[in-house]
Amino acid sequence: MSSNPHNATSQRPVLELKSSSFTVPLLVLNKYDLHLISDQLAFKVQQAPEFFKNSPLIIDLNILVKTTTDLDLKALFDIVRKHKFIPVGIRGGKPEHNTAANELGIPVQSTTQTNRPAPKPQKIETTPVAEQQSDNEKNQTKIITHPIRSGQRVYAHGDLIVLSQVSAGSEIMAEGNIHVYGTLRGRALAGVQGNSGSRIFCSNLQAELVSIDGIYKINDDLNDISPGKPVQLFLKEQNLVIEYL
């Protein structure tokens, strides 16, 4: 046996580096008070413990650095870890924070849209849903006519139209808008490649999570929405707004 890593010509390589993109919650800190941060984080987690458990998290320091000079990043990371988050990045910090973060093994994310390393995903690995048209066509609208079941994921490079239900435990994502004409019980993420102008339209909103361009609401935030009434969701000044149609 040769030790040449390329010798297994007939087989798949043991590894592939693929570009991908994820939606990661962002923790925006407005005040540098470690106790308060810990308390309020505990409160948030208590509202949806399973949802947040071991969830990755990026900490946004943009506001803090304007009022605080000596930030203890290690203490911050310890707090979020204590609440079962996994810190995977900071953003909006000063150069000294970036250095400190890197020393702690935490990467630095860029804040501005244009600098954001936003590689276009080649192909998202999902429980494939039988599809009616090629997945690779950019900006194509994808139409799904059958129910999307728990455990399934659907990704559309353009708009996504679902004529059936979206079950709890499933996830639909689109780079553009999302329309759901059945009951939406799963997760729906629109504008996933950074399109803050995208919207979600839905005839019966009972979602586990809805998100536009990474700004999201969880089911607990939707308690005031009457089920069965058509709604649209869009971003207004960085807030996710829900309006009856």
Added chain:
Amino acid sequence: MARIIVVTSGKGGVGKTTTSAAIAMGLAKRGHKTAVIDFDVGLRNLDLIMGCERRVVYDFINVINEEASLNQALIKDKRCNQLYILPASQTRDKDALTLEGVGKVLDELSKTFKYIVCDSPAGIEKGAHLAMYYADDAFVVTNPEVASVRDSDRMLGILSSKSRRAEQGKDPIKEYLLLSRYSPKRVNLGEMLSVDDVQEILSLHLLGVIPESQSVLNASNSGTPVILDEQSDAGKAYNDIVARYLGEDVPHRFINEEKKGLFSKLFGSK
């Protein structure tokens, strides 16, 4: 060409084996040559429910490994000459089942049988995947409680994406809902989901509701598929299900609480 039916659920203990035995017997009794296969390697339950556990010589794995022929392994039912049972192995581990091996056995059975009923193990792992992979129809057995409904939904996702039909771009597997262990009384008390609640979540074609019934326990203790107990509510429910599956228009029953007649009110009979 045989029609391959998988009886599946995701969640364990919901009544898959009870259902497999009943519908296989029901189809056979109507004159269709039927084989029922136990995919639950390591547990071997079906032969007990069918009452043929003392006649097992060879099993499904022996056939896959070509240690026995299909004819040697198939057990002919003593009550109905159109029904054959292919038991699972109690001693082998689950890895003995392979996609190719299962395909080969199903192909061979397809030549002479009209229906092949596959009793799936619980879960969504390999055993369950192999049981559903070649299916034409899926009987999704669900109990009226949230965890079971959720698991069925998940199984439906797998049926629509990971079956041979999905992979070859053929017509999808036909999916049917069998709501089992249903108790209208407990539904009315708010302790169980109703048929409508379940349908709201799954939106599936309802093949039938099987009531919670002591007759199921009695039947499995005596090794008789419950469908042969024609007086029992569960037996009737399974008979209806087989009839509907074969295209007969049979009204649904066992959905609403039975109104006690004056006679039984006065004399307290069951």
